[in-house]
Amino acid sequence: MGQQKITTFLWFNNQAEEAVELYTSVFDDARVIDIQRYGEAGPGPVDSVMTITFELPGQRFIALNGGPEFSFTEAISLSVDCADQEEVDTLWAKLTEGGGEEGPCGWLKDRFGLSWQIVPRALHELIGDPDKAKASRVMSAMLGMKKIEIQGLLDAAAAG
Missing domain, CATH: 3.10.180.10 (2,3-Dihydroxybiphenyl 1,2-Dioxygenase, domain 1)
Incomplete structure (x- = not known):
């Protein structure tokens, strides 16, 4: 699959990993593509998951552990x-x-x-x-x- 031009970005408080685990277990042909972690600059704890790029049948998403500001x-x-x-x-x-x-x-x-x-x-x-x-x-x-x-x-x- 070529680079997807528009990707849905999902903001979670701190449950991105749990959510992606659920979503990729529910759908066939789903997969985790990449995990990015917070570094020294933050704002999350060092080495905690910042984003997870994942795919549900042919559609790419990014889940962010962004904090409680949005729901x-x-x-x-x-x-x-x-x-x-x-x-x-x-x-x-x-x-x-x-x-x-x-x-x-x-x-x-x-x-x-x-x-x-x-x-x-x-x-x-x-x-x-x-x-x-x-x-x-x-x-x-x-x-x-x-x-x-x-x-x-x-x-x-x-x-x-």
Whole structure:
């Protein structure tokens, strides 16, 4: 892979290592690329992890142990395209484990406060249906869900 021009930078208080360990364990084809440590100039303790560059399926990120000044909000989230319900269920369980929070419409926060959208491909197909009534029923069904259940979407699509 060539150099990625734009990289998402994630600011953690002091949990960058723990977060990267979780994220790289959740996704196939994930890996740590580089670890940079604080030197004598600080501001972190000498030899403690400053940044970790890592990759989740084809996308590069940098996690920073930057201190408590900033925290994540839902204004930005990582959206994951899921092939099927099994993938939705697996990612949902792993990312909410250990203190994560379920949100509405396929959104969740992991235990570090980072927001994710765990979205089955079927949702995009169904809400994009040219039959506007069918698409509206699917959207209404999705709005009532936390983790998205594909069968519930299919049932709503067929209800007309």
